[in-house]
Amino acid sequence: xxxxxxxxxxxxxxxxxxxxxxxxxxxxxxxxxxxxxxxxxxxxxxxxxxxxxxxxxxxxxxxxxxxxxxxxxxxxxxxxxxxxxxxxxxxxxxxxxxxxxxxxxxxxxxxxxxxxxxxxxxxxxxxxxxxxxxxxxxxxxxxxxxxxxxxx
Amino acid sequence: xxxxxxxxxxxxxxxxxxxxxxxxxxxxxxxxxxxxxxxxxxxxxxxxxxxxxxxxxxxxxxxxxxxxxxxxxxxxxxxxxxxxxxxxxxxxxxxxxxxxxxxxxxxxxxxxxxxxxxxxxxxxxxxxxxxxxxxxxxxxxxxxxxxxxxxxxxxxxxxxxxxxxxxxxxxxxxxxxxxxxxxxxxxxxxxxxxxxxxxxxxxxxxxxxxxxxxxxxxxxxxxxxxxxxxxxxxxxxxxxxxxxxxxxxxxxxxxxxxxxxxxxxxxxxxx
Numbered sequence: 001x002x003x004x005x006x007x008x009x010x011x012x013x014x015x016x017x018x019x020x021x022x023x024x025x026x027x028x029x030x031x032x033x034x035x036x037x038x039x040x041x042x043x044x045x046x047x048x049x050x051x052x053x054x055x056x057x058x059x060x061x062x063x064x065x066x067x068x069x070x071x072x073x074x075x076x077x078x079x080x081x082x083x084x085x086x087x088x089x090x091x092x093x094x095x096x097x098x099x100x101x102x103x104x105x106x107x108x109x110x111x112x113x114x115x116x117x118x119x120x121x122x123x124x125x126x127x128x129x130x131x132x133x134x135x136x137x138x139x140x141x142x143x144x145x146x147x148x149x150x151x152x
Numbered sequence: 153x154x155x156x157x158x159x160x161x162x163x164x165x166x167x168x169x170x171x172x173x174x175x176x177x178x179x180x181x182x183x184x185x186x187x188x189x190x191x192x193x194x195x196x197x198x199x200x201x202x203x204x205x206x207x208x209x210x211x212x213x214x215x216x217x218x219x220x221x222x223x224x225x226x227x228x229x230x231x232x233x234x235x236x237x238x239x240x241x242x243x244x245x246x247x248x249x250x251x252x253x254x255x256x257x258x259x260x261x262x263x264x265x266x267x268x269x270x271x272x273x274x275x276x277x278x279x280x281x282x283x284x285x286x287x288x289x290x291x292x293x294x295x296x297x298x299x300x301x302x303x304x305x306x307x308x309x310x311x312x313x314x315x316x317x318x319x320x321x322x323x324x325x326x327x328x329x330x331x332x333x334x335x336x337x338x339x340x341x342x343x344x345x346x347x348x349x350x351x352x353x354x355x356x357x358x359x360x361x362x363x364x365x366x367x368x369x370x371x372x373x374x375x376x377x378x379x380x381x382x383x384x385x386x387x388x389x390x391x392x393x394x395x396x397x398x399x400x401x402x403x404x405x406x407x408x409x410x411x412x413x414x415x416x417x418x419x420x421x422x423x
Binding site (some may be wrong): 024028037 | 174
């Protein structure tokens, strides 16, 4: 017997189903989370003009949003992201799994932009997609990450 | 009834700043055989004024019951469901599935007042009675209660009584980081799961301590979940409330016994 499973959501990933309301991420499931959170926090130590092109400090709101995102989307089997400062005071998270890549940029104004890349042939239009995570960004980001690891 | 609860409470440990972030109380019962998905909506219509938002959730299934649940499914579309009904300020929640009714309260900000069991039980009683009335009026049959559950979810953040997992014996006296030959370094992560039979009551207390990151603010914490399940003497409301009182008593006693006097000092133990 087979079942059609549509759009797995974050809550459906949490097994076994919990009667608890507040959400935590188990450090046994994603032991890299603490290190990633520390690396995001450490971006706050970069001075103004850290890139030599006049970029401001990495914004505290951007760091906070990136930390909450990492804490919310981490799941067993997801690799640790590459974390970097981005022009304009933003935080960048980059994941790669086989020929699939995902980049998220957390802007100081709260916007979260993403870039989705499939395959090495970047000249093909269908190999890249970009956009903004608007409604429930953690859930939307999780769906993209599930795509990247190949479960969607 | 509340006077009786208050008298019992006076004998139980109490804290100025308990680490509880969420509490649950509720009833497990034999599956309501005639329960179908539309009943969630019919029940919601009755409580929507106070619980205006709804979310579907995967069901809570006790592991031994999983096979029997699956075998009762007549088609893939009948997979059991659970529904969450949120109150206006999203501090309380009712969970309903065909064999479970739970009422949750959560603390949404650290400064928010902690609501004690006797503050919350009247809410539970009102919603539970409404649910029973709904079952009766819809001809879904009477509840056959199998367990009363009380759960307290506590967050013990890093920096509040512990810094590394080698310090864990400062929080939980039952844990020791000592090893036989001191070959192993201090642990980088520790989780504890324990189950205890309850004295004088037909039930069990389960305690789980898990290292975690809170999604709301990305803070590292130890999530200490203490759950007591007691079998009520009957399915009457009086026996169910008594079962909840017993479960709550054992959650508080178990929490206090499982954690250290040093932590009790941090949490401002009063009794």
